[in-house]
Amino acid sequence: MAEVRLVDIEKRYGNFLAVPKQSLTIHDGEFLVLLGPSGCGKTTTMRMIAGLEDITSGDIMIKGERVNDKPPKDRDIAMVFQNYGLYPHMTVRQNIEYPLKLRGMPKADRKDRVRETAEKVELDALLERRPSELSGGQRQRVALARAIVRTPSIFLMDEPLSNLDAKLRVTMRAELKHLHHELGVTTVYVTHDQMEAMTLASRVAVMREGKIVQLDTPKKIYAEPADLFVAGFIGSPSMNLIDGAVKGGVFRADGVEVSVDLADRDGVVLGIRPEELDITQDAKAAISGKLYALELTGESTLVTLRNGPSSVCARGHADFEADINSPCHLAPKDGARIHLFDRATGERLG
Amino acid sequence: MKRNLAYLGERALLVLISIVVLFPIAWMFLTAFKQPRDAYSLSLIFEPTLQNFITVFSDPWNLGSMVMNSVIVATVTVAIAVPCAALAAYSFSRFRVKGRKFLFFLILSTQFIPAVVIVLPFFLMFRQLGMLDTRLALIIVNLAIVTPFVIWMIKGFIDAIPTDSEEAAMIDGASRLRVIKDIVLPMAAPGIMTSSIFCFILTWNEFLFALILSRRDAVTLPVGLVSFRTERGDLWELMSAAGVMITVPIFIMALFIQKHFTRGMTAGAVK
Numbered sequence: 001m002a003e004v005r006l007v008d009i010e011k012r013y014g015n016f017l018a019v020p021k022q023s024l025t026i027h028d029g030e031f032l033v034l035l036g037p038s039g040c041g042k043t044t045t046m047r048m049i050a051g052l053e054d055i056t057s058g059d060i061m062i063k064g065e066r067v068n069d070k071p072p073k074d075r076d077i078a079m080v081f082q083n084y085g086l087y088p089h090m091t092v093r094q095n096i097e098y099p100l101k102l103r104g105m106p107k108a109d110r111k112d113r114v115r116e117t118a119e120k121v122e123l124d125a126l127l128e129r130r131p132s133e134l135s136g137g138q139r140q141r142v143a144l145a146r147a148i149v150r151t152p153s154i155f156l157m158d159e160p161l162s163n164l165d166a167k168l169r170v171t172m173r174a175e176l177k178h179l180h181h182e183l184g185v186t187t188v189y190v191t192h193d194q195m196e197a198m199t200l201a202s203r204v205a206v207m208r209e210g211k212i213v214q215l216d217t218p219k220k221i222y223a224e225p226a227d228l229f230v231a232g233f234i235g236s237p238s239m240n241l242i243d244g245a246v247k248g249g250v251f252r253a254d255g256v257e258v259s260v261d262l263a264d265r266d267g268v269v270l271g272i273r274p275e276e277l278d279i280t281q282d283a284k285a286a287i288s289g290k291l292y293a294l295e296l297t298g299e300s301t302l303v304t305l306r307n308g309p310s311s312v313c314a315r316g317h318a319d320f321e322a323d324i325n326s327p328c329h330l331a332p333k334d335g336a337r338i339h340l341f342d343r344a345t346g347e348r349l350g
Numbered sequence: 351m352k353r354n355l356a357y358l359g360e361r362a363l364l365v366l367i368s369i370v371v372l373f374p375i376a377w378m379f380l381t382a383f384k385q386p387r388d389a390y391s392l393s394l395i396f397e398p399t400l401q402n403f404i405t406v407f408s409d410p411w412n413l414g415s416m417v418m419n420s421v422i423v424a425t426v427t428v429a430i431a432v433p434c435a436a437l438a439a440y441s442f443s444r445f446r447v448k449g450r451k452f453l454f455f456l457i458l459s460t461q462f463i464p465a466v467v468i469v470l471p472f473f474l475m476f477r478q479l480g481m482l483d484t485r486l487a488l489i490i491v492n493l494a495i496v497t498p499f500v501i502w503m504i505k506g507f508i509d510a511i512p513t514d515s516e517e518a519a520m521i522d523g524a525s526r527l528r529v530i531k532d533i534v535l536p537m538a539a540p541g542i543m544t545s546s547i548f549c550f551i552l553t554w555n556e557f558l559f560a561l562i563l564s565r566r567d568a569v570t571l572p573v574g575l576v577s578f579r580t581e582r583g584d585l586w587e588l589m590s591a592a593g594v595m596i597t598v599p600i601f602i603m604a605l606f607i608q609k610h611f612t613r614g615m616t617a618g619a620v621k
Binding site (some may be wrong): 050051052071072073077078079081082083084085086087088089098099102103143146156 | 512514515517518519520521522523524525528532533536537539
């Protein structure tokens with residue numbers, strides 16, 4: 001087990017600033033997810049922790065020790081790569097065994113450990129196969145087995161589920177969560193999939209342009225996004241963000257009138273999640289427009305209405321039916337969280 | 351009809367090209383089994399003999415020592431050039447060092463110099479060092495000729511290998527050299543095998559430097575062929591028998607290389 005501390009780390013590629021100066025502490029046994037869109041610096045940050053990328057300035061501390069100059073092999077980490085990084089010329093057994101072999105474990109012990117690990121990830125029947133003879137999910141499990149076979153201090157996982165199909169991803173997500181619970185090893189997980197982040201993380205670090213814009217529990221990030229970017233990034237479907245202005249304690253936009261606790265100002269964005277809106281027949285409801293689209297997701301129907309430039313989505317009952325272009329009204333549920341942001345800076349207001 | 355004509359034309363052209371390419375080789379193989387009196391005849395009907403092969407291995411021709419020289423020079427050259435080139439190719443492929451591209455160009459540029467331009471300096475140098483007519487001199491020269499080519503070839507194969515597996519091995523606990531030994535070399539093996547065979551063929555067939563730098567002790571097979579031009583005229587049947595001795599190993603390697611070359615080209619392409 002280990003605590004990882006990034007102290008004022010910065011990464012530059014020539015003149016390009018990939019990760020601006022910042023600090024981050026990953027607590028012992030924590031499952032921290034680095035979440036952000038492609039190119040936001042999350043993988044670079046993880047690779048710096050792994051030692052696969054030099055840092056331009058700052059310090060990386062693992063278990064209280066500065067590891068800046070230590071090669072990856074001496075950092076007591078294990079990593080699962082996006083493309084698995086398996087050894088194609090070795091069998092599954094040899095792949096899993098390799099880290100133990102490098103650490104000089106006796107052959108008999110290695111054999112037992114490989115068997116135990118393979119059983120844990122249900123690979124025991126495939127030990128003599130080569131990676132090319134395995135499916136994507138099986139390859140992913142080999143990569144996982146190779147990482148957990150020697151119980152390192154830190155797990156690093158770089159989008160390990162991104163190459164799997166949707167169904168397998170959900171299964172593997174649960175397996176990863178269970179594995180973390182079982183082993184309790186500090187884990188840093190990189191993903192651009194907010195659902196993965198929400199379901200797996202103890203804490204999520206949302207990144208944008210190399211910078212961590214919010215670091216908190218998934219619940220807190222969902223409930224209180226720090227800025228407009230996080231608000232739009234977290235949640236599926238994402239939060240409704242409506243451009244407007246506040247006057248006399250009321251937020252106004254085309255077809256939208258919502259009471260808010262904010263002084264008069266222009267350039268305000270109101271945010272409300274689709275699941276916190278009710279579909280109503282009341283013509284005086286807070287949000288009105290014409291029905292633009294109905295999307296049945298199985299357990300619910302996503303109802304999108306439009307009024308001018310404003311487009312608002314609500315999660316309705318699965319049985320909800322109405323004609324496209326018919327008038328439609330939405331009202332915030334009791335206790336719904338209304339978020340207000342500054343359009344220009346993206347900062348949270350109030 | 352038009353397609354059939356095109357097809358026939360294409361086939362005819364292929365047959366013609368094959369005849370042009372294969373005729374000298376077929377002629378050499380046939381002549382190697384002919385008696386001296388039949389050597390100039392184009393007839394396919396003759397009394398075959400193995401006497402030419404016996405003659406070329408006996409005095410004064412002694413092809414055996416030339417075969418030995420060629421085998422030693424080619425094998426040692428490959429044994430030194432390929433491991434060195436593999437390490438150099440790995441470095442060029444993986445390390446982002448300043449001036450890397452220029453250095454790589456510099457190494458390749460040695461191949462642009464015509465051999466005949468540098469053969470004299472090499473001759474003077476080896477004469478000064480007392481190394482004329484030695485296998486070591488030929489090995490050194492051949493290393494200078496083939497190593498840049500092999501570096502370039504192996505680099506292509508290593509470039510095609512994704513770095514994920516290497517990084518995974520480094521995290522698993524391997525040093526850089528261990529990564530090369532355990533991961534890179536096995537993955538690049540088909541490419542390295544192909545490069546080795548090419549390297550062997552180049553050295554095996556090298557003529558100009560061997561001609562100038564050897565006299566008696568270090569004469570290789572291609573140079574040995576010249577000795578069949580005598581005062582009695584060109585001994586075509588013996589030259590052909592020696593030619594067969596030079597060509598057969600290369601033919602066998604070419605058969606081998608065909609399989610490995612295709613494997614080598616696709617080895618790194620798939621994740």
